[in-house]
Amino acid sequence: MVDYVEAIKRPITDTTSLIYGAVLGVLSFLVIPMFLIEGYALGVAKNAASGTPGLPKWENWVELLIKGILVVIISIIYLIIPTIVLSAGMGSMIMGLMAGDTSGLAAAAGAGGVMLLVGGILYLIALLILPIAMVAYANEGNFGAAFKFGSIIKKVLSLKYIITWIVVVVYSVVVYSVLTMVTVFMPFIGMGIAGYLVAVTGMDMFGQVYKETA
16 A cells, blocks of 8 residues: 555655755756756655665765656657647647638637647646656666556556556645745745655655556
């Protein structure tokens, strides 16, 4: 059973790790700190997937950076097709507006609307699959593991994973909203800290699901 409470508490159980994560989160606009957090979150996922949930140490910075970059590449690969379809839909509607005639506008709007709908569905599917794909990469240490669609889809279709995905989404919305309001005069601070908390807690939860749906 996924221990949601412990996963939520996880990022604040160690003061040193929290300070590192919070500072890097605030500085994530510099990009490299963002990669470091992504790499660290993979370590959290690996621990949870191996049955020993816990925070890894902030060390091997180059390795964290490389893993973080690979996480972004995995995300791009998963999202590129939905993005292309969405862009084509937007382009079709814009071209229809520029055409000027009613029939052309109606046709373009119809085609664009269909592409936007399909692109949106594909985007949602990609976002649903991505977390477990990242955990697969973290657990096996192999980039190709993120694209083992047979085992990944099997886990994604489990009720436990769907519930956990929804929990992570709700948790993310709550954390970002609360911390942004608390730091209303400097919202980038709240958003940066929230980014770290969500990354660690989310990967911890998904790592637990990965193990339990093996």
